[in-house]
Amino acid sequence: MESFFHSLKVEWVYQTRYKTRAAARFSIFEYIEVFYNRQRIHSTLRYVTPECYERQLLSKCA
Numbered sequence: 001m002e003s004f005f006h007s008l009k010v011e012w013v014y015q016t017r018y019k020t021r022a023a024a025r026f027s028i029f030e031y032i033e034v035f036y037n038r039q040r041i042h043s044t045l046r047y048v049t050p051e052c053y054e055r056q057l058l059s060k061c062a
Contacts (some may be wrong), residue, residue, distance in 0.1 A: 007036070 012031045018024035037050045045053040 004036075007040075008032075 008028070008031060012028065012035075013024075016027060018027065039049060041047045041049055042053075048056070
């Protein structure tokens with residue numbers, strides 16, 4: 001979790017000044033759901049996205 005929060009802060013939060021909490025909340029949601037889980041590859045997941053890694057695990061279990 002510490003690694004995730006570091007990535008979130010460095011790659012997203014520190015780059016933006018939010019006018020409202022709602023804007024910050026929406027932006028962080030977008031980072032997690034659109035970028036982090038679906039586009040950003042992770043070395044600990046054999047260089048695939050979390051979404052792809054989860055699909056691979058589920059297909060092996062089925």
